[in-house]
Amino acid sequence: MASDLTRTTAPSLPADAPGRHSHRLGIIAVVATFGGLLFGYDTGVINGALEPLKEDLQLTSFTEGLVVSILIFGAAIGALIGGRMSDRFGRRHNILVLAIIFMIGTLGCVLSPTWEVLALFRFILGLAVGGASATVPVYLSEISPTERRGSVVSRNEVMIVVGQFAAFVINAIIFNIWGENENVWRFMLLVAVIPAIFLFAGMLRMPESPRWLMSQDRHDEALAVLLQVRSPERARAELEEVRALAEEEKLSQTGGAADLSVKWIRRLIFIGVGLGVFQQATGINSVMYYGTQLLGDAGFSSNAAIVANTLNGLFSVLGVLTGVALINRIDRRKMLIGGFTLTTTFHVLVGLSAFLLPDGTLKAYLILTFVVLFVFSMQATIGPLVWLMLSEIFPLKIRSFAIGVCIFALWIANAVVALLFPPVVAALGIGATFFIFAGLGVLALVFIKTQVPETRGRSLEELEDQFRRDYS
Template sequence: MTQATGAPGAQHSALPADLPGPHSRRLGLIAVVATFGGLLFGYDTGVINGALAPMKEDLGLTAFTEGFVVSILIFGAAIGALVGGRLSDRYGRRHNILMLAAIFAVGTIGCVLSPSWQILALFRFVLGLAVGGASATVPVYLAEVSPYERRGSLVTRNEVMIVSGQFAAFVINAIIFQLWGEHESVWRFMLLVAVAPAILLFVGMLRMPESPRWLSSQGRDPEALAVLRQVRSPQRAEAEMAEVQALAEEEKLAQTGGWADLAVPWVRRLLLVGIGLGVFQQFTGINSIMYYGSQLLEEAGFSADAAILGNTLFGLASVVGISVGILVMNKVNRRTMLLGGFGLTTSFHLLVGLAALLMPDNSVKPYALLVFAVLFVFSMQGTIGPLVWLLLAEIFPLKIRSFAMGVCVFCLWMANAGVAFGFPPVVSSIGIAPTFFIFAGLGILALVFIATSVPETRGVTLEQFEDSFKTTHA
């Protein structure tokens, strides 16, 4: 593949500047409400970390059923991303988020009341459907309501909420365990907390607008313009609406909308780019740290208590990393940040591996491994983590945006599952050093992929990027 760049930093004189005003506050409120879906995503994937031990004792889980209960959510998320994307294209982004909020609540209550591991696994799968659906829908919704000048920071707020949800799960689990740790069903209290943000998401989205770009794709232009007037200055709303309408007409003539579009070379190319981004994001091994951080630290030489404490640093590094990333997201080109991010994570993979291989087994070695692992998490969550979700929300044509997002996120979740299943036995069989050298090798492949294939999207509207990429690769 040749390098695919897409007019980075280009500005369209046809679009007036999006000046601050009441519409800015409205847009900020929409972002806050919609990203409760990301908070639920993070909490439901992180809560199992602290809930698993009392859950295992209460329900009598074996090694097999324990792994099944943990992993079933990942497979549900893969399916939820694929199906959720199609439903979002058909019925609308807002409609999909409302439905997902209800599924989050039902899945959470079902898990809390589960009398056996079989019922628990069933409702964990239901939660997975909601997690996957949210991962495919919320970034697209945010991208489509945002002006291109603020799209990076607004879409990335969803990733902030995901890592904040994971960190909150670690902290809430610790608090609940301190208060009711002697109770055999303490894990049910940990899971129950997720009902509150699910209710807030549902109630909040009732008052939020539909995506203007989706409305236009359905021929509902007056409604689309009304939404744009809520979140843009009057002059900007009119100009942007004209651009959305023009592209929607082109897509109707092209009959875009699903698998048939893969026969179009430039659409197929974008889908392959999106799949590659999702898979390489997971092949950084970030979720090997987020799922098995305490086990990794014990393997490195920490005591069990110290490993649990050290594990909270991974959550803190995630939150700090994503916060720093947001500050520079709209100032640095996407490709530059991705290349820098993979360069950093690959370097820290090598440092973890070299420290594990070459340092003598003394009291310093575990702390060296902890520092390098924390720096890896910080680097990944400040660059690759949010950028991949942002690019997936930006690069696809309007009419298949959620469908293509669903396919890519399905592949992302399957890569997640592969890392989740493979990490413990690989570390057990070959050790920490060779495992992280494997991650470093995958990071080098990712750098080649980004340099040769990933387009630039910063500084242009979704419609401008699509038109430019289509012209270049038709």
């Protein structure tokens, strides 16, 4: 949608010349993306904290999976609720509330005396993570000028993986300093309070979304916000564009469950859900949540595993940056097929290394190498591409409803993988577990070949016409 808006609306508007307003927009983007940073940190911090946490709270493989995955189940619910709340009360208001929930959830986790209490507060933290995933990108999109929207919104995706990388690095530092302390995992979790405080304090000084203000008929306030983040001429000219976008937003909320009676819409939602589920079936988040334990099982010592795991975070960041650079240069289907081919190949190589090599340094480092290459391949292709395609395949009328369904399915698949990974590894071992991921990768390739359309370089209207013809 953003690319079409750029072509059709930007030429009719005065150029947004650089000035103080550009600096203001940059500050707003930095502050708001602390929500993405928290998303990444809170989903990644459990990776290094889990080993001492298991010993302190005496977790079994099942309760370990439950403590990790319950945050993701909370995120699925938070994404559904967060979108509705931001529509009703405003994007800025919602981010402020989420910052408070991040703080409450983090402190509750840090002070938890039992795994049951920890699971409760991890669920609360998940509500904030899901709410941030639904609110922050919308806020950034709506406050950015059309021609900069893509680059500003993509900063949130980058901040998510930066947050995970930061969690891995901070875990390694804390563990190597205070690793003998049974409460070391609490220090790791406590660090998340700092960006939550920055997010709350920063958003107090940030404006509301001009599109949301227009949707509430608060035109003067919307213009005042635009004057903060645009040149004066551009702000006044853009007021009418924002009015039109607000009308589009109202239209986008008219679709709902009743539209599932239409065959071609059901088919598109099936494709969207499939993309979301197969993205998670790569097992990317089993590595992001359990990477330290995985490397420990591969043969690294506890200290070495938590340090080596930072490579997963580093290559995740490098992968996303590579994906952002490639995503508009390669056809979507080719990029998806290439991505799943690579990830499936590395799954097989991890499995073969675990089965065929004797325990020792060679085995440990080969598994580390193949896991890191898997993470890079996934984040450079499938990770960002699925999110982009979900924004492209649905017609405007059902977009909010359909994307909500697909993201909910994605979060649930994420949670199921997080819940099942520890007991499956405990029962079957690393090799068999990664062969299962490889099998799912083959199914994903069949799904893409037979079901997923090409969307690159085509307008949303053209795609909708094709879907009506092909799937009716």
